[in-house]
Amino acid sequence: MTAAMHLKLINPNTTQSMTDKIGACARAVAQPGTRIAAVSPRMGPASIESHYDEALSVPGILDEILAGEREGVDAYVIACFGDPGLYAARELARGPVIGIAEAAMHAASFIGTSFSVVTTLGRTCNLARHLAERYGMDRFCRNVRATDLPVLDLEKPGSDARRIITEACRQALAEDRSDCIVLGCAGMADLCGDIADAVGAPVIDGVTCAVKLAEALVSLRLPTSKRGDWARPLPKAYSGMLSPFALHG
Amino acid sequence: MTAAMHLKLINPNTTQSMTDKIGACARAVAQPGTRIAAVSPRMGPASIESHYDEALSVPGILDEILAGEREGVDAYVIACFGDPGLYAARELARGPVIGIAEAAMHAASFIGTSFSVVTTLGRTCNLARHLAERYGMDRFCRNVRATDLPVLDLEKPGSDARRIITEACRQALAEDRSDCIVLGCAGMADLCGDIADAVGAPVIDGVTCAVKLAEALVSLRLPTSKRGDWARPLPKAYSGMLSPFALHG
Amino acid sequence: MTAAMHLKLINPNTTQSMTDKIGACARAVAQPGTRIAAVSPRMGPASIESHYDEALSVPGILDEILAGEREGVDAYVIACFGDPGLYAARELARGPVIGIAEAAMHAASFIGTSFSVVTTLGRTCNLARHLAERYGMDRFCRNVRATDLPVLDLEKPGSDARRIITEACRQALAEDRSDCIVLGCAGMADLCGDIADAVGAPVIDGVTCAVKLAEALVSLRLPTSKRGDWARPLPKAYSGMLSPFALHG
Amino acid sequence: MTAAMHLKLINPNTTQSMTDKIGACARAVAQPGTRIAAVSPRMGPASIESHYDEALSVPGILDEILAGEREGVDAYVIACFGDPGLYAARELARGPVIGIAEAAMHAASFIGTSFSVVTTLGRTCNLARHLAERYGMDRFCRNVRATDLPVLDLEKPGSDARRIITEACRQALAEDRSDCIVLGCAGMADLCGDIADAVGAPVIDGVTCAVKLAEALVSLRLPTSKRGDWARPLPKAYSGMLSPFALHG
Amino acid sequence: MTAAMHLKLINPNTTQSMTDKIGACARAVAQPGTRIAAVSPRMGPASIESHYDEALSVPGILDEILAGEREGVDAYVIACFGDPGLYAARELARGPVIGIAEAAMHAASFIGTSFSVVTTLGRTCNLARHLAERYGMDRFCRNVRATDLPVLDLEKPGSDARRIITEACRQALAEDRSDCIVLGCAGMADLCGDIADAVGAPVIDGVTCAVKLAEALVSLRLPTSKRGDWARPLPKAYSGMLSPFALHG
Amino acid sequence: MTAAMHLKLINPNTTQSMTDKIGACARAVAQPGTRIAAVSPRMGPASIESHYDEALSVPGILDEILAGEREGVDAYVIACFGDPGLYAARELARGPVIGIAEAAMHAASFIGTSFSVVTTLGRTCNLARHLAERYGMDRFCRNVRATDLPVLDLEKPGSDARRIITEACRQALAEDRSDCIVLGCAGMADLCGDIADAVGAPVIDGVTCAVKLAEALVSLRLPTSKRGDWARPLPKAYSGMLSPFALHG
Structure with a gap:
């Protein structure tokens, strides 16, 4: 059983050549029915080499997850070895989110x-x-x-x-x-x-491990559990330049 | 990329109805190219409910792995929740071995x-x-x-x-x-x-998780590492009714 | 020895009444020579109740730390029980940063x-x-x-x-x-x-504990060590709406 | 108080010279009233140098424990440094079983x-x-x-x-x-x-430590607890060459 | 081999009826060749029910160990469930010291x-x-x-x-x-x-366990290792009422 | 808020030159309102370099804490890196006790x-x-x-x-x-x-850290909790040269 699935691979840094490279690696191991979208966020650091860079990569990642949920993405891979924003991403996503x-x-x-x-x-x-x-x-x-x-x-x-x-x-x-x-x-x-x-x-x-694990969890129909920490965040006001991140009820 | 692969699913107890059932569950999640052989060992307990049962299920499991290696099996699943014989099995197998x-x-x-x-x-x-x-x-x-x-x-x-x-x-x-x-x-x-x-x-x-993990590792061309504990056992004499288990150099 | 010191207390959420309240609590325990600035960031969530809220409170916190370093702040308190952005803040700050x-x-x-x-x-x-x-x-x-x-x-x-x-x-x-x-x-x-x-x-x-610990570390002339993880982040390009966060060499 | 006791020392490999040697070491430290039977199992590997060897030493060990229980043995020592089959042996034994x-x-x-x-x-x-x-x-x-x-x-x-x-x-x-x-x-x-x-x-x-510990536990009238994991295994069918291991109710 | 040995059982509290009782329990399990001296220290609390009592039971225990070393005691048992002074006692003793x-x-x-x-x-x-x-x-x-x-x-x-x-x-x-x-x-x-x-x-x-373990270690000729922490304390001056505790080179 | 407070610094060894030195270091970092009494106990070892020395430094420390409680001391520092007697001291003290x-x-x-x-x-x-x-x-x-x-x-x-x-x-x-x-x-x-x-x-x-922490806890009105282990010891008889340590109801 290899259902078609839509997997979004997020490179948390904004360096497009790296995004293209890891997208290619991901596609080389994916199942025939898996469509992989490899993206860099619209905002954030060119590379991640400190807690500071990592923290500031997270808004861009979450922006991509929010978009992915609107597009019906089945699973996500966060393709930076610090696994930035993993738990916040899991709160937003219905399907699995895997860090590399x-x-x-x-x-x-x-x-x-x-x-x-x-x-x-x-x-x-x-x-x-x-x-x-x-x-x-x-x-x-x-x-x-x-x-x-x-x-x-x-x-x-x-x-x-x-x-x-x-x-x-x-x-x-x-x-x-x-x-x-x-x-x-x-x-x-x-x-x-x-x-x-x-x-x-x-x-x-x-990167390739995370793609295969994400495919596996989707095949097994195992979503992110919404019973505990990773329930959808509560709607509330956001201010300043982060106001677009406010969730609505 | 979904290469054909041969996966052996070993139910360590000798109850055939359970073997058939879990074989069916495994096939329901496998990729199109995966061939699954679900087997019970030739020897051992009807069910595993103690350390004693578990220890005595291992010779039968290892017998199946030895056979699998001769047949060119790509990966194994040991389908009992105690993961009996997992490390010994990994010593024998070239490919991955996953416990449920x-x-x-x-x-x-x-x-x-x-x-x-x-x-x-x-x-x-x-x-x-x-x-x-x-x-x-x-x-x-x-x-x-x-x-x-x-x-x-x-x-x-x-x-x-x-x-x-x-x-x-x-x-x-x-x-x-x-x-x-x-x-x-x-x-x-x-x-x-x-x-x-x-x-x-x-x-x-x-059972189904282990099948998907085994498929993933085979797709990623990740074998069992033979550098440490899980190198092939040394050849040596075995005696009594276990003499068929002697490995040769 | 009670030197004058400048302590910045950052309430990571943007609810001003809470900022005022915890500022008052902080001042009630501070030494005579300690000046406490209690602030809310310019951006971020009204309250922090999820990994998502927490992650998105961090840019505002780091913005306040960057400003504090320009102003010569001696120590910081991050006044949310999740201690958001603590390690990233320590990379930016010369003096101590304490989470509540x-x-x-x-x-x-x-x-x-x-x-x-x-x-x-x-x-x-x-x-x-x-x-x-x-x-x-x-x-x-x-x-x-x-x-x-x-x-x-x-x-x-x-x-x-x-x-x-x-x-x-x-x-x-x-x-x-x-x-x-x-x-x-x-x-x-x-x-x-x-x-x-x-x-x-x-x-x-x-909140009050963190104020006293921050005062203690400043009195002891113990800064954040810059030998390891908490060295100042490397300068690099930032893009999109986060480009103001780029550090320069 | 040094009661007479019967202690069985099981060398899990089948190399008789080693069994004789460790039997002699054991007797050299035993109390006057302790009778030590040093045995090698009827089946299994000549030496234990892998998980595979260890797993296949266990049936022979359990065979010796089953015999020992029929003979009224008071305590057992399993004399291989991997302590193979220790928990399964404790399920079978009334008295203590000690690994070296x-x-x-x-x-x-x-x-x-x-x-x-x-x-x-x-x-x-x-x-x-x-x-x-x-x-x-x-x-x-x-x-x-x-x-x-x-x-x-x-x-x-x-x-x-x-x-x-x-x-x-x-x-x-x-x-x-x-x-x-x-x-x-x-x-x-x-x-x-x-x-x-x-x-x-x-x-x-x-080997010598285990002998003294086994003697101590017997002197203290401390048997293997049968309240939890180490209760006697349930009777059930065993098949193939392991059918002699079936326990009866 | 049951050599004669001299074992000193120290009840760290000064209640003689308890010392007599546990001495009797100890003798009931000891080997024929073991001579057990059960003592209460010359100073300290009537019972041990706090960190304070425990700390103040230690001088009396160490006083008994010092005397025991002069008398050629082979092993010690400290018979209070907090094992007070165990490591200090091991520094003084050549043979083993066991806490209950x-x-x-x-x-x-x-x-x-x-x-x-x-x-x-x-x-x-x-x-x-x-x-x-x-x-x-x-x-x-x-x-x-x-x-x-x-x-x-x-x-x-x-x-x-x-x-x-x-x-x-x-x-x-x-x-x-x-x-x-x-x-x-x-x-x-x-x-x-x-x-x-x-x-x-x-x-x-x-109490009885410790007696048997002490006997076992003496039979095995295993003394307290003097290579590390438990080497004999350095000689030095002691003042006030503790001056009799000064060790000499 | 810098209330006057009385802090007792106990050097657990009896070497007065060291007591004087660390008293001076402590005063150099203390708040204006803090009075520091630096003392050596009336009994015990000249230096602490073993479990034995450490154990025998404790009676002198506790003697100083008992005196401090009568004098209304607000907090204590135990100035030896082994933190000897810390928990026993906390049982006696109303205020905080900090080890260095x-x-x-x-x-x-x-x-x-x-x-x-x-x-x-x-x-x-x-x-x-x-x-x-x-x-x-x-x-x-x-x-x-x-x-x-x-x-x-x-x-x-x-x-x-x-x-x-x-x-x-x-x-x-x-x-x-x-x-x-x-x-x-x-x-x-x-x-x-x-x-x-x-x-x-x-x-x-x-030493200096402990002084600042003790000051902080006193400022925060945080005493030693008397709900659990560190409740005041029960009154009871003490014998021999330790009889002055008996507490009364």
């Missing part, structure tokens, strides 16, 4: 006893650790390793990013004694297969 | 902030709690509730099982304040949709 | 072996639990209890809020066997003393 | 603030960590170190096992800063005293 | 999946919970229940203590669904067998 | 995501780790590092203590990747500012 850090970490726990995350800047490592804890995946996470690559270097053709990331994965396997690698940035999605071949171990990209 | 407790608990964590397990006999409740801990899902598991139904009552047409389980799900939602329900026995797979309708909340069956 | 949930929970751990939180809507209870975990205070938090009062009812003269909250505190002490009570909403700050008298146990309001 | 990993880790926690485990193959390290967690002993376990010695090398007179293990214990004390050492394999039982002398720190062998 | 809470909780974890503690005053319940955590036994401890009996009521012939404690044990089994009971006061040692008979479940007294 | 380890660790968690403790002798490291756990601060504590300086070397003018401690702080920042440093001994209080300047990161001294 969440997806990658869960997938890792099915195929190995331990994983290492290889990410961009060192200042985001604690963020990944907090997510691992929130999802119950800290038991499996041996380490979070920074390459100190800025996110947008992943978009620069001449950068040394691929080599640096591959090397960091190799180190993680050897020093952390992890069974597999989780890539810590949506912008690394296109490198996943090549790195796996190079290092001889499973390498997990959250 | 594992699958259901992870799925629950994507669509709610908390779940309650509704299961059969009280003496198996700790087993479910240990699994939740092992998978990092204890953060989300508010309670494990026994109905005190023996497993095989689920196969008896005249039994009151459906009503009793539905009632226990209702109580769990009200008293545990959980967002969704995880059904704690493969034999409840066919009741999932009806109970969800009756109680007005997501109800999760591990 | 954080302040109240820590204070409780100094004067009792356990506390119960009494808050507004049930859907925010998990949020308080997540904060307790993040701060290491879950060991002391016996329960989070909702009164099911909407936040803005606390501002309505004729509402029954005081009686309902007092009753919930009494129940918490009796049923949870907690040593003290933490009030779970900034809007309850003015009720703290009366409830303590009524229930005969310490009752803790985060 | 459990016994050694608990003993370590009485005489030091921390211990390191020194074991055989690296692939079994996670197994030891899982046991430490299950028993609540992970707080005390600083490290699990593999020597990469196959289990049966411990039985080879000319092997370098003693030197390699002693060296690993020395490293553990120096690098992990542990207070004492737990030997991670029953086959090391005879080395315990010599290694302790060589490294100048307490070295703990689980 | 520690002993009872560990024993409980060998014979059941869960236990409830039944103790005296409610204000000591957190103390028992902290010990359970420190020993890694919180996983097994379902509840700590107070009877609100003062400790010295256990010594009064006409008191209703036996009935009240038995009733609390019954409630614990029913409501906590625990597999066994741990008695939370040394003064209950003589009631253990009768209560077990009355409630039909294992009931564990720490 | 507790104060420093909490302060660290407000200004950084992680801290390292730099302390004196290695044998006290576990003690600091246990406190971090007890206070919920283990999440933030990356490491506890010993300098192997005896406590009283901090009082010797010619010692190399300042250089050694500064170097250990530098190493901690670099190797542990911590955001800030907690000084692990009251005797280091006077070095705090200089080391912070030298290493370029926040360095936290517990």
Whole structure:
């Protein structure tokens, strides 16, 4: 049973080349009946490398979810490794919403006893650790390793990013004694297969994992539960430039 | 991309009617290209309701995995809520192996902030709690509730099982304040949709979840990592009636 | 040594009567040399009762922190029990930033072996639990209890809020066997003393606690560490209506 | 009060020389009134070095417990560091059943603030960590170190096992800063005293610890509780070559 | 092998009738070769029912350990359920020192999946919970229940203590669904067998458990490790009435 | 509002030069209205470097608290990094009692995501780790590092203590990747500012933190809760040289 479904993939940063790249990765693993819309929000940071950037990516994400609900989207993927706005998005969405850090970490726990995350800047490592804890995946996470690559270097053709990331994965396997690698940035999605071949171990990209998990939950007719925290927010007044975000009863 | 794949669904108990039922549930959610073989082992207990039963279901499961590897099976589902023999199975298998407790608990964590397990006999409740801990899902598991139904009552047409389980799900939602329900026995797979309708909340069956997760991992070309604990077991002598289980180099 | 200091108290919701009320509570406990500016942001929700409201309160908070840094503010208090935007605010601020949930929970751990939180809507209870975990205070938090009062009812003269909250505190002490009570909403700050008298146990309001902690850290010359996660965010482009938030090198 | 008691020591692998050796170690510490029967099962692996080997050692262990109950055995020791089949065995036994990993880790926690485990193959390290967690002993376990010695090398007179293990214990004390050492394999039982002398720190062998704990529990008239999980398994049909394991009402 | 050994049982309170009673219980389970000296310290509280009493019981305990080391004592039992001064005592002692809470909780974890503690005053319940955590036994401890009996009521012939404690044990089994009971006061040692008979479940007294564990460790030649925290304290000056406690180099 | 208050600072060791030094540090940060009495107890060890020393420092501390209650002291600071006797002191005191380890660790968690403790002798490291756990601060504590300086070397003018401690702080920042440093001994209080300047990161001294926290709690009219564990101890007989410690009804 492969019903047609409409999946919206939100790249929370506003860099279109990255959005196009991860859209392509997503389509490469989707089922025949899945239509994938890959979008960047209308507002927000060019890349997400701090709590500040992350917090300010959320209005744009929620704007896309609100639009998606009007369009009848079946499920969403939030394609930034910090999973920004995940719980707020779940309040708005009827169907499932999956973050790519969440997806990658869960997938890792099915195929190995331990994983290492290889990410961009060192200042985001604690963020990944907090997510691992929130999802119950800290038991499996041996380490979070920074390459100190800025996110947008992943978009620069001449950068040394691929080599640096591959090397960091190799180190993680050897020093952390992890069974597999989780890539810590949506912008690394296109490198996943090549790195796996190079290092001889499973390498997990959250974008493609999240697409398959979202498809799975839609197939299983499992929506976001509206019984608890993730019930639809109450209608109320919003002021200033955020007044368009007011929900109505 | 929906490649053809061969998925083996192992019901660890030897009750054929249950195997047939859960095979049907699995096929109802599978992708068009997925071929599902639902089997019961050649040896073992008629139902699994104790550590003793569980331990003695494992040789039969491993026998099926060994056969599956010879037949080129792409992924396995172990369809008993105790996930018996999961790690030993992963040592033998090249592709992924998914347990239904594992699958259901992870799925629950994507669509709610908390779940309650509704299961059969009280003496198996700790087993479910240990699994939740092992998978990092204890953060989300508010309670494990026994109905005190023996497993095989689920196969008896005249039994009151459906009503009793539905009632226990209702109580769990009200008293545990959980967002969704995880059904704690493969034999409840066919009741999932009806109970969800009756109680007005997501109800999760591990058999169908595990099928979709196994399909997802195969699509993502993510095998079981062979770098750590789950490397293939070393060849060695086995004696007595277990001598057929000896692996060769 | 009581140096003059400038403390900015940010009520993350845009309801001015609440801002005025908690400003008065703050001033009542401040040292003579402390100047307190109590503000509501220029944008955002009228009250915060969901992850959605909370996420959308953060741009307004960060706008106030950015302004505060230009004005030479010594320390900030974020006066909503969800501590929205706390880590992003710390990235921007040179001095300390204290959330009221954080302040109240820590204070409780100094004067009792356990506390119960009494808050507004049930859907925010998990949020308080997540904060307790993040701060290491879950060991002391016996329960989070909702009164099911909407936040803005606390501002309505004729509402029954005081009686309902007092009753919930009494129940918490009796049923949870907690040593003290933490009030779970900034809007309850003015009720703290009366409830303590009524229930005969310490009752803790985060607004006043946060003011005293902020004063203490400034007196101790302890700024926010800029060595790790909370270093100043990198300059980069922001687009759409959030472009004013772009930081410059 | 030293009553006569009958203690059965089950070496879960089928290597008789190891069974004889650990039987001798057990007898050397037993009380005068304790009769120790050291046995290998009638079926199963020659050594246990994987989840697969461990799972397939359990039927033989349970076969020995069933026989022991018919013979009036007072307590059992399962003498493999993975404590295979421990909970299933407790379901069958009236008296106590002690695993050697459990016994050694608990003993370590009485005489030091921390211990390191020194074991055989690296692939079994996670197994030891899982046991430490299950028993609540992970707080005390600083490290699990593999020597990469196959289990049966411990039985080879000319092997370098003693030197390699002693060296690993020395490293553990120096690098992990542990207070004492737990030997991670029953086959090391005879080395315990010599290694302790060589490294100048307490070295703990689980076989002898388990014997003393079993004697203690029998002296204290403390049986396995039959109120919960470890009640006797329900009678039911078993099929195939495992049909002799069916219990009768 | 049952060597002669000298075991000192220290009742940290100064109530001689309780010391005599628990000495008798200890001797009833000891091996033939074990000589048990049961003592009360020369200074300290008549009973231990607060952190204050507990702290002030420690000088007397340490005084007895210092004397015991001069007398060649092989092992010590500290017979108060708060295990007062345990770590300081281990610094002084060459042989093992066992606390009765520690002993009872560990024993409980060998014979059941869960236990409830039944103790005296409610204000000591957190103390028992902290010990359970420190020993890694919180996983097994379902509840700590107070009877609100003062400790010295256990010594009064006409008191209703036996009935009240038995009733609390019954409630614990029913409501906590625990597999066994741990008695939370040394003064209950003589009631253990009768209560077990009355409630039909294992009931564990720490005094007798600690004696058997101490004997076991001495038989195994396992001393207190002197490599870490529990090395002998450094010699130094002590002043005032505590000057006799100064150790010399 | 800065009410006059009387704060008693207890240095649990009997070395008067250290008492004077930390009294001066405390007064340097106190509010104008705060009167600080810095005392050493009348009995106990010259320095605290073991569980034994710590246990025997407690009678002297409690003696000072008893005197303080008669004198109307508003709050207490226990100025030894092991926080000896903290809970017993809280039982006696009406107002708040703050330990310096507790104060420093909490302060660290407000200004950084992680801290390292730099302390004196290695044998006290576990003690600091246990406190971090007890206070919920283990999440933030990356490491506890010993300098192997005896406590009283901090009082010797010619010692190399300042250089050694500064170097250990530098190493901690670099190797542990911590955001800030907690000084692990009251005797280091006077070095705090200089080391912070030298290493370029926040360095936290517990003595001054505890003074500010105590002032804050008194200003907030938050006393020690008397509802649970920390209710006043029951009156009872004390014997031997501790008989003056008997409380009366």
